[in-house]
Amino acid sequence: MSIETSKKIVSEPTGGKFGEFGGQFVPETLMPALHELETVFSEATVNPEFQNNFRGLLHDYVGRATPLTFAHRLTAHLGGPRIYLKREDLCHTGAHKINNTVGQILLARQMGKTRIIAETGAGQHGVATATVCAFFGMPCVVYMGKEDVARQNLNVLRMRLLGAEVIPVTSGSMTLKDATNEAIRDWVTNIEDTHYIIGSVVGPHPYPLMVRTFQSVIGDEVREQLQEVTGSDRPAALVACVGGGSNAIGMFHPFVSLEDVDMFGVEAAGEGLDGRHAATLTEGEPGILHGSLSYLLQDNDGQISEVHSISAGLDYPGVGPEHSYLKVSDRVEYLAVTDTEALEGVRLLSRMEGIIPALETSHAIAALPKICSRYSEDDTVVVCCSGRGDKDMATIGQHMDLG
Amino acid sequence: MNRLTTTLNQLQRNGTKALGIFVTAGYPEREATDEILRCLDSAGVDFIELGMPFSDPLAEGSTIQETSEVALRNGVDLEFCLDAVSRFRQKSDTPLLLMGYINPIYKFGVSNFCSRAASSGVDGLIIADLPYHESEFLRDHAETHGLSVVHLVTPNTSRNRIEEIDRASTGFVYAVSLIGLTGADIERGREVDEYLTRLNETVVNNRVLAGFGIRSRNDANALAVHTDGVIVGSAFLKEVAASWVSFDSIEEKAKAVDAFVKSVRPTIGTTRVVER
Numbered sequence A: 001m002s003i004e005t006s007k008k009i010v011s012e013p014t015g016g017k018f019g020e021f022g023g024q025f026v027p028e029t030l031m032p033a034l035h036e037l038e039t040v041f042s043e044a045t046v047n048p049e050f051q052n053n054f055r056g057l058l059h060d061y062v063g064r065a066t067p068l069t070f071a072h073r074l075t076a077h078l079g080g081p082r083i084y085l086k087r088e089d090l091c092h093t094g095a096h097k098i099n100n101t102v103g104q105i106l107l108a109r110q111m112g113k114t115r116i117i118a119e120t121g122a123g124q125h126g127v128a129t130a131t132v133c134a135f136f137g138m139p140c141v142v143y144m145g146k147e148d149v150a151r152q153n154l155n156v157l158r159m160r161l162l163g164a165e166v167i168p169v170t171s172g173s174m175t176l177k178d179a180t181n182e183a184i185r186d187w188v189t190n191i192e193d194t195h196y197i198i199g200s201v202v203g204p205h206p207y208p209l210m211v212r213t214f215q216s217v218i219g220d221e222v223r224e225q226l227q228e229v230t231g232s233d234r235p236a237a238l239v240a241c242v243g244g245g246s247n248a249i250g251m252f253h254p255f256v257s258l259e260d261v262d263m264f265g266v267e268a269a270g271e272g273l274d275g276r277h278a279a280t281l282t283e284g285e286p287g288i289l290h291g292s293l294s295y296l297l298q299d300n301d302g303q304i305s306e307v308h309s310i311s312a313g314l315d316y317p318g319v320g321p322e323h324s325y326l327k328v329s330d331r332v333e334y335l336a337v338t339d340t341e342a343l344e345g346v347r348l349l350s351r352m353e354g355i356i357p358a359l360e361t362s363h364a365i366a367a368l369p370k371i372c373s374r375y376s377e378d379d380t381v382v383v384c385c386s387g388r389g390d391k392d393m394a395t396i397g398q399h400m401d402l403g
Numbered sequence B: 001m002n003r004l005t006t007t008l009n010q011l012q013r014n015g016t017k018a019l020g021i022f023v024t025a026g027y028p029e030r031e032a033t034d035e036i037l038r039c040l041d042s043a044g045v046d047f048i049e050l051g052m053p054f055s056d057p058l059a060e061g062s063t064i065q066e067t068s069e070v071a072l073r074n075g076v077d078l079e080f081c082l083d084a085v086s087r088f089r090q091k092s093d094t095p096l097l098l099m100g101y102i103n104p105i106y107k108f109g110v111s112n113f114c115s116r117a118a119s120s121g122v123d124g125l126i127i128a129d130l131p132y133h134e135s136e137f138l139r140d141h142a143e144t145h146g147l148s149v150v151h152l153v154t155p156n157t158s159r160n161r162i163e164e165i166d167r168a169s170t171g172f173v174y175a176v177s178l179i180g181l182t183g184a185d186i187e188r189g190r191e192v193d194e195y196l197t198r199l200n201e202t203v204v205n206n207r208v209l210a211g212f213g214i215r216s217r218n219d220a221n222a223l224a225v226h227t228d229g230v231i232v233g234s235a236f237l238k239e240v241a242a243s244w245v246s247f248d249s250i251e252e253k254a255k256a257v258d259a260f261v262k263s264v265r266p267t268i269g270t271t272r273v274v275e276r
Helices: A028-045 A048-062 A072-078 A097-110 A124-136 A146-151 A153-161 A176-189 A207-215 A217-230 A246-255 A321-328 A339-353 A359-366 A368-372 A390-399 B003-014 B032-042 B062-073 B078-089 B102-108 B110-120 B136-144 B159-168 B190-202 B217-224 B234-239 B241-246 B250-264
Strands: A021-025 A068-070 A082-087 A115-120 A140-145 A165-169 A194-196 A237-241 A262-270 A285-289 A291-296 A333-338 A380-385 B018-024 B047-051 B096-100 B124-127 B148-153 B172-176 B207-211 B229-232
Touching: A021 A285, A021 A321, A028 A048, A028 A097, A028 A176, A028 A207, A028 B148, A048 A097, A068 A217, A072 A082, A072 A339, A072 A368, A082 A217, A097 A115, A097 A124, A097 A194, A097 A207, A097 A246, A115 A124, A115 A176, A124 A140, A124 A153, A140 A146, A140 A176, A146 A153, A146 A165, A153 A165, A153 A390, A165 A176, A176 A194, A207 A217, A207 A246, A207 A321, A217 A246, A217 A380, A237 A246, A237 A359, A237 A368, A246 A262, A246 A321, A246 A380, A262 A321, A262 A339, A262 A359, A285 B102, A291 A321, A333 A339, A339 A359, A339 A390, A359 A368, A359 A380, A359 A390, A368 A380, B003 B018, B003 B047, B003 B207, B018 B032, B018 B062, B018 B207, B018 B234, B018 B250, B032 B047, B032 B078, B032 B241, B032 B250, B047 B062, B047 B078, B062 B234, B078 B096, B078 B102, B078 B110, B096 B102, B102 B110, B110 B136, B124 B136, B136 B148, B148 B159, B159 B172, B159 B190, B172 B190, B190 B207, B190 B217, B207 B217, B217 B229, B217 B250, B229 B234, B234 B241, B234 B250
Parallel strands: A082 A380, A115 A140, A115 A194, A140 A165, A237 A262, A237 A380, A262 A333, B018 B047, B018 B229, B047 B096, B096 B124, B124 B148, B148 B172, B172 B207, B207 B229
Antiparallel strands: A021 A291, A068 A082, A285 A291
16 A cells, blocks of 8 residues: 555544544543543653653563564565564563553552453453452452353463453343453442453544553564564554554554555454454444544444454444544545454464464464555565464364364 | 423422433333333433443443343344334333443434434433543534433542533433442542532533442432432343343332332432522
């Protein structure tokens, strides 16, 4: 995609909104907590002591910086641009989610909150939240759709071992959307002592901005590492999967103002775009859910659709408001790959590079042949390898003959 | 001044507390709604809130979650709600508000919705996930069509914000009695008294009606003593609407509604003499 748009991309939200998207569409009870969070977060961004704590934990506990791995066999296989993998799968707990939970628990402590809640789909955010709660000795409750509890059981066991209470949610489609509803209801009830660690760049302001800020370490590192390895901090293109969109925003954000860098967000086309899917930006339209105005999958009556993806982390009818803004601004191109293609992505990266990606990440991998065909051998493409696939082995085993 | 404002002012002058009842449209079945609205009217409620079901009602406790799910399974949409109000309005002048979540209205088209609601005989809107600082786009259209827009205040709302909510609201200000969801256990005691007293002093442009968790006359009186009246929802759904199909006749239904309304109507008179 070449950027021909003259429209300036504005990355700082105005009144809690990216363009027309975002906002604070929440029950009144949550407003004092959102105001407090806004204040504490904006102070933290300019407070050197907070930054030191945050950076220190990312280094000592999470294991950052994560490597930028040259995917040499995949590059040769596709015969196009040089492909690099940003190895968020090597973060402690196995995905990028922990960058955000470290940041948010530091804020929660600063606000004097004594209890943490979270929603989770694939369980990676739940594990990352349970992990930082164990690290700081705080009680943790994780809401998880009953269907996800079944398909991501390894992560349920991990959360419980870490001391978190996992509450299976049986309403609606019993996936991430419903877990989020339940977490919000808990927060409305326990607003005084509880901080809600939202796992993606979704929810009411300031969450999308705050989660982006904590996840931007991904893109910041990519720029430095590319400079070192290739002599330029600008790749031809960035590729990341998009459910709520936190790994994508984290990698994209430091590059958004660089107009010669193309960006691709890959959504879940599930069983295909004419069947059940979760390709919100590709097939949805603006609407209001979970506190913000953003693209949504909904029916003609404005009821939220039951969506589907083989990947629990992408199985969500909404998407972060900044992604909606980047879509309508033509800054990021969004495409979608099916469950079947994602499974091919798992096999491809496993066999070519010895890296088993999460099913979420596999969507980004699966889109590579198409994306790379647009670039030459002199170009560099960076893919966010957002998580590792251990948690998905049961699902993968059901669909692939592994003997 | 619409039917809602007129009614609330009249009650105030008479020294009577208002009682509003919430019911989910199309619950427990589509055919029940016309009957329930008629019975509530005959039982003398001062206004009715008709709930527009939403797939993700995140301010609701289990009762209204369940009634919303049933209503959606029954195929209830905004058209159904508007039609039900139209039919009700042919026979009654009792104020009626629609209550729900913003996305179905956004999808319907805000301007179109407000126009249709007004012509159907709706008097006001209460949107649980639309705090006042996000509601301007709805208020503009609502005002054009003479619809009130009621905003909610909760026990943790700051005084400044209460003032702003009062300025942005028409009809009344909805005092959520507790920190929590609809149908939660009501809280009583000094803190609630202080909260409602503070609210009463701060709100100068609107009536204040309290709701969430009211199940009995004692609950109603405890909140009504500081406010202009009360709203009952979950308890009505659970105790009366849920068994709608098991009543033998319309007379039985009317009797049950009547008994419920009596059981939650505040019995204390008003001591407030604020002219608003």
